[in-house]
Amino acid sequence: xxxxxxxxxxxxxxxxxxxxxxxxxxxxxxxxxxxxxxxxxxxxxxxxxxxxxxxxxxxxxxxxxxxxxxxxxxxxxxxxxxxxxxxxxxxxxxxxxxxxxxxxxxxxxxxxxxxxxxxxxxxxxxxxxxxxxxxxxxxxxxxxxxxxxxxxxxxxxxxxxxxxxxxxxxxxxxxxxxxxxxxxxxxxxxxxxxxxxxxxxxxxxxxxxxxxxxxxxxxxxxxxxxxxxxxxxxxxxxxxxxxxxxxxxxxxxxxxxxxxxxxxxxxxx
Numbered sequence: 001x002x003x004x005x006x007x008x009x010x011x012x013x014x015x016x017x018x019x020x021x022x023x024x025x026x027x028x029x030x031x032x033x034x035x036x037x038x039x040x041x042x043x044x045x046x047x048x049x050x051x052x053x054x055x056x057x058x059x060x061x062x063x064x065x066x067x068x069x070x071x072x073x074x075x076x077x078x079x080x081x082x083x084x085x086x087x088x089x090x091x092x093x094x095x096x097x098x099x100x101x102x103x104x105x106x107x108x109x110x111x112x113x114x115x116x117x118x119x120x121x122x123x124x125x126x127x128x129x130x131x132x133x134x135x136x137x138x139x140x141x142x143x144x145x146x147x148x149x150x151x152x153x154x155x156x157x158x159x160x161x162x163x164x165x166x167x168x169x170x171x172x173x174x175x176x177x178x179x180x181x182x183x184x185x186x187x188x189x190x191x192x193x194x195x196x197x198x199x200x201x202x203x204x205x206x207x208x209x210x211x212x213x214x215x216x217x218x219x220x221x222x223x224x225x226x227x228x229x230x231x232x233x234x235x236x237x238x239x240x241x242x243x244x245x246x247x248x249x250x251x252x253x254x255x256x257x258x259x260x261x262x263x264x265x266x267x268x269x
Contacts, residue, residue, distance in 0.1 A: 021059030091116035096222035135170035137202035
């Protein structure tokens with residue numbers, strides 16, 4: 001990392017992965033930036049209110065300023081107002097975690113969720129993180145709406161999620177990912193079992209207009225012991241109904257409208 005902006009964003013992204021905070025030296029070592037430069041950038045981030053220094057041991061942590069900006073953006077984009085009632089209904093019917101991820105350039109980011117499980121095992125990932133395209137149910141659903149070349153290019157740029165970091169069934173080669181995408185494309189939805197997280201099953205369907213690239217994905221996820229293939233098949237009509245309703249009402253969201261238009265223009269080009 002050489003540029004000031006690139007280094008600053010690198011620090012913010014790294015601290016976002018470490019809620020407990022990090023020491024200056026650890027930040028410098030992980031990002032391969034001189035400690036003097038990290039110290040200057042952290043001082044600016046503290047002054048601007050994006051980072052704070054914990055008392056006692058000097059670790060640096062993010063403040064809630066970035067979170068506030070993100071929530072404000074989502075609120076003004078219309079995404080949550082449109083999607084949340086639909087997600088809540090699907091979570092109530094399924095009794096599992098329901099998530100919405102949105103397409104933002106080359107990223108697929110989880111932005112909203114509804115938890116249907118009232119007791120017992122619950123799966124609850126962090127909102128705001130990007131899906132690993134090669135091994136997540138939502139990633140497969142999105143990639144299946146593209147050509148093979150486009151999908152594999154995105155996977156190659158992001159990297160393949162390895163089983164030691166994700167689920168034991170995560171595909172470890174591009175041909176294996178492509179095979180999963182072919183199945184997903186033929187079905188119109190994805191089903192994964194322990195590819196993203198050990199003990200987790202999920203099913204996803206893209207949100208899009210007919211013949212157009214997806215601009216979002218709806219996912220139902222739950223513990224494998226409970227969320228069986230049979231249970232997923234039983235919930236498939238509700239999942240597809242939710243994505244169809246979300247697509248039909250997406251015109252009320254500036255974010256969805258612009259994303260869909262951008263995807264359509266790129267596809268035509």
